Amino acid sequence: MSNTIRYNGNDEGAEQRKGPWTLEEDTLLTNYISHNGEGRWNLLAKSSGLKRTGKSCRLRWLNYLKPDIKRGNLTPQEQLLILELHSKWGNRWSKIAKYLPGRTDNDIKNYWRTRVQKQARQLNIDSNSHKFLEVVRSFWVPRLIHKMKDNSNTNTKATPPDLLGPVLQDNNFSPDCSNMDFSTSMSVDLKKNSQFMESDIETTCSLYLDGSRGSSSQCVSEDYSSFPCLEEEYMVTFMGNSDILALQDCHVADSTYEDDVTQDPMWNMDDIWQFKEYAHFN
DNA sequence: AACATTTTCAACCGCAGGAGT
């Protein structure tokens, strides 16, 4: 990515800057938007004095400068949401981003490419395949739920639980998560905080934060079929920003994640070995 | 410490669709 100034033939012969934005450009753009509002990007580009295209200004604002942009690693909750929504909608990044306040479509796209697809490559599975979805819902989702549980417990307990231990040591383990117990007080809080808006049924996003034994744990609703492992009674439905914010209120301190959980690779080599075994027999 | 390799993520590009003429 060079910081050179290159001629852009689309813009009346004016020299257009490309590459990384400078502090001065950021200030100029922020000041302009604070006085004139966002939108009409081509006009903005011309009137603000920036030697950038309207598209470039829009991207810089929406992906970086906008005040409510969240920085730092994605929390386990956000990762769960991405996995769930991607299983429903595929690479509809902007649509997915609407359910993660403060995260941009670029953030989510980058997460998917650098983390999720990397894991798929390591497993030799196509990240868009049914098999990968199966692996995600059988291993990754429970693991994230454990991490959420773990983090909710670290406030009171010093000893972290063995993340995959209960799963891998269970001789009766089956690929769905119906034999795992993920009940947490967090799920109750989330359930309490969640709301359901029927008007937005098409974009319903559900997360399952609690599991229990028995056949009744299979979620029967077609709309919630992506991760059919957890009991409907405890299903948490996130609808719109208020619910996502409610979810975020349930976090333990973010600094805990930053220092600990999200820095870890999602799967270590032992896990990958287990997943490969699983993939082999399915 | 020096170099090589890998990962991250900001920014670019092309395309599609909508609005206006």
Place this chain on the structure above:
DNA sequence: GACTCCTGCGGTTGAAAATGT
């Protein structure tokens, strides 16, 4: 309907940072 312009989306790139040897 045809054309232009603008906006937004998803795919891709590559410099910088992080990590490994």
